Amino acid sequence: MSEVRNDSAEYNLENTSRLIRTQADDGSYAPDAPEWTRGIDNPYLHGVYAPTTEEVTAEDLEVIGELPDDLFGVYMRNGPNPVFEPGEKYHPFDGDGMIYAIYFKDGKASYRNRWVQTDAFLAEKKAGKSIWPGIMGEHDYTLDGFPVKDTSNTDLLYFNDDIVTLWYNAGIPYSLDRHTLKTKGRETFNGQLKRALSAHAKIDLEKDELIYFDYWDEPPYMLYGIADKSGNVIHQENIELPGARLPHDIGFTPNYVLLHDLPFFHDMDILERTKKRIVTFHRDMPTRFGVQPRYGKGSEVKWFECEPCYILHIVNCWEEGDWVVQVGCRSTNPMPKANPEEGELSHMLAYMRLEANMYVWKFNMKTGEVVEGDLHTMNTECG
Numbered sequence: 001m002s003e004v005r006n007d008s009a010e011y012n013l014e015n016t017s018r019l020i021r022t023q024a025d026d027g028s029y030a031p032d033a034p035e036w037t038r039g040i041d042n043p044y045l046h047g048v049y050a051p052t053t054e055e056v057t058a059e060d061l062e063v064i065g066e067l068p069d070d071l072f073g074v075y076m077r078n079g080p081n082p083v084f085e086p087g088e089k090y091h092p093f094d095g096d097g098m099i100y101a102i103y104f105k106d107g108k109a110s111y112r113n114r115w116v117q118t119d120a121f122l123a124e125k126k127a128g129k130s131i132w133p134g135i136m137g138e139h140d141y142t143l144d145g146f147p148v149k150d151t152s153n154t155d156l157l158y159f160n161d162d163i164v165t166l167w168y169n170a171g172i173p174y175s176l177d178r179h180t181l182k183t184k185g186r187e188t189f190n191g192q193l194k195r196a197l198s199a200h201a202k203i204d205l206e207k208d209e210l211i212y213f214d215y216w217d218e219p220p221y222m223l224y225g226i227a228d229k230s231g232n233v234i235h236q237e238n239i240e241l242p243g244a245r246l247p248h249d250i251g252f253t254p255n256y257v258l259l260h261d262l263p264f265f266h267d268m269d270i271l272e273r274t275k276k277r278i279v280t281f282h283r284d285m286p287t288r289f290g291v292q293p294r295y296g297k298g299s300e301v302k303w304f305e306c307e308p309c310y311i312l313h314i315v316n317c318w319e320e321g322d323w324v325v326q327v328g329c330r331s332t333n334p335m336p337k338a339n340p341e342e343g344e345l346s347h348m349l350a351y352m353r354l355e356a357n358m359y360v361w362k363f364n365m366k367t368g369e370v371v372e373g374d375l376h377t378m379n380t381e382c383g
């Protein structure tokens with residue numbers, strides 16, 4: 001099946017060849033990658049990152065060893081899998097969302113992968129080419145929906161008997177059949193979702209609730225909400241922030257939600273002028289965490305100031321008496337220095353070399369005291 005070819009000799013894939021392995025042991029390149037990827041020197045289009053052109057259904061997979069008879073369930077992941085050659089430089093966050101699933105039942109395993117059929121995916125399929133810019137391109141406000149492509153490629157949840165997919169920049173969630181992975185359409189929480197959902201939302205398995213947030217570029221800038229197991233919104237509150245932000249995750253405990261106001265965000269004047277979302281780390285601004293009674297009013301949020309940092313992913317949150325504790329992966333250098341030898345992709349590649357470590361923050365709800373510090377110094381992320 002594998003076609004043995006030499007992309008490195010035919011094209012100048014300098015960055016790609018230096019950063020990742022592009023060939024299998026037999027010398028073959030990803031055989032199911034689209035032709036347009038071959039000449040693009042971007043490591044996120046080759047090797048293990050190469051997109052596939054196939055939607056596969058494979059029953060009764062070969063099992064090496066033995067699967068327990070009583071193993072019953074599914075492992076799923078969401079990820080970027082671009083269909084068409086982008087009009088701009090490709091960023092790994094840009095690819096159309098694809099769900100990959102391996103199902104286990106009766107000692108057997110089966111596999112399927114399907115694109116998330118977002119509005120943008122369907123429009124581009126119809127046009128036969130890419131339409132929306134990616135995040136490194138200029139925002140195009142003449143397009144329907146978001147000015148960069150909302151791909152729903154970032155996270156997935158099992159909720160209300162469906163799979164719900166999310167996008168990192170706060171996008172439209174989509175619901176998919178959990179067995180066939182067929183996209184059913186936009187997830188609107190029975191018409192009650194005000195706008196969009198952030199990269200990550202959380203399921204509280206004890207209370208059977210989905211805890212979510214949304215953020216955007218105008219006041220009040222943030223919202224958080226809770227949906228019950230039937231998909232009805234049972235709580236939704238605006239949260240006022242000092243400006244547009246780029247939070248990525250949300251924490252919760254039995255009684256609180258934890259919201260992030262992080263000093264790593266874009267300048268709205270620059271966005272208006274250049275149509276690009278240029279992010280800056282403001283090392284002189286504190287990180288603020290809003291600890292909010294779970295079903296409280298937005299005005300009840302209690303803000304705690306901490307050392308400047310950026311956070312992608314929370315690991316866990318809990319309560320200890322008057323204290324609310326959060327553990328997450330913390331970065332104090334979310335803008336690593338770019339290597340000029342990497343040319344036009346140098347900034348993107350620098351951002352992707354994430355530096356973060358496990359960190360703990362403790363907030364005293366009675367006294368307002370904060371305790372924070374490293375849990376470990378090892379470079380750690382999860383998502």
Ligand SMILES: [Fe+2]
Nearest residue numbers: 199312313383
């Ligand atoms: Fe994430």
